[in-house]
Amino acid sequence: MNDISINIPSLAENIRIVESFIDNAKEELSLNDDIYGNIMIAITESVNNAIIHGNQGDKNKNVELSLSVENNVLVFFVEDQGNGFDYNSLPDPTAPENIDKPGGRGIFLMKALSDELEFQNEGKTIKLSFYLD
Numbered sequence: 001m002n003d004i005s006i007n008i009p010s011l012a013e014n015i016r017i018v019e020s021f022i023d024n025a026k027e028e029l030s031l032n033d034d035i036y037g038n039i040m041i042a043i044t045e046s047v048n049n050a051i052i053h054g055n056q057g058d059k060n061k062n063v064e065l066s067l068s069v070e071n072n073v074l075v076f077f078v079e080d081q082g083n084g085f086d087y088n089s090l091p092d093p094t095a096p097e098n099i100d101k102p103g104g105r106g107i108f109l110m111k112a113l114s115d116e117l118e119f120q121n122e123g124k125t126i127k128l129s130f131y132l133d
Contacts, residue, residue: 005066008047010055010080018047018065025067029074035130038113039074045106046078046126054080054124073115074130084122 006021008014022043026036047063055061061081068075091098093105111117116129 003066003068005064005077007062007064008051009059010051010057010061010063011059012048012051012057014051015044015048018044021065021067025074029069029132031074031132035074035132039076039130042110042113042128043076043078045109046076046128049106050078050080050082050126053085054082056082069132072132074132076128076130077125078128079121079125082124084124087119087123 004021006017008017019040022036022040025031025039031039043065047065050063051057055063063081064077064079066077066079087107090107091104093099093101093108098104107117110126110128114128115131116127118127118129119125120127
């Protein structure tokens with residue numbers, strides 16, 4: 001499978017494009033249901049964050065989603081056109097004062113569901129890796 005990427009205008013309804021992209025990868029790579037479920041949640045969450053927080057819902061800004069396979073590792077990059085953020089000072093969603101807050105779990109979820117999570121480009125790019133074996 002070659003590297004593939006798509007650009008998605010920052011509209012919440014475009015999450016369905018992301019879901020199709022992941023469904024195609026599942027078919028192409030014969031992913032099992034466990035890894036597929038983890039990828040679907042982590043990547044849609046990441047793109048959602050890029051749309052809402054990164055690009056501030058500006059439909060004139062795109063989110064780029066790309067996928068490659070390197071040495072049995074499925075690697076996704078999600079990049080927005082926002083200003084980035086300080087990913088080292090995120091509140092802990094499991095802390096008592098944050099338990100009842102509706103947001104703040106996205107990155108926590110992405111870390112839990114992916115095998116590796118890395119921020120790049122001042123937080124404008126997120127790299128999520130999933131081991132295939």
